[in-house]
Amino acid sequence: MDLTSCPECGAVAEVQWRHVLESTDGPVEHAQIRCTSQHWFFLPVSYLSRAGIPGRPGRPSVVSRCQG
Numbered sequence: 001m002d003l004t005s006c007p008e009c010g011a012v013a014e015v016q017w018r019h020v021l022e023s024t025d026g027p028v029e030h031a032q033i034r035c036t037s038q039h040w041f042f043l044p045v046s047y048l049s050r051a052g053i054p055g056r057p058g059r060p061s062v063v064s065r066c067q068g
């Protein structure tokens, strides 16, 4: 399971699935994510924040909060 940060609220978001879509610039991998506040997005994986992804398995997941 991949985790990222919600673009809207910054909460931990789960990558539910990924799919490669053809574009004029070639195939672009997209992902559907849903955060703990039930926001969901379908966007290119390059838009995903990596702030919430643990570096290594077994380490605690620390979520960066830029706002608040």
Ligand SMILES: [Zn+2]
Residues within 6 Å of the ligand: 006, 007, 008, 009, 010, 011, 035, 036, 037, 038, 039
């Ligand atoms: Zn959210």
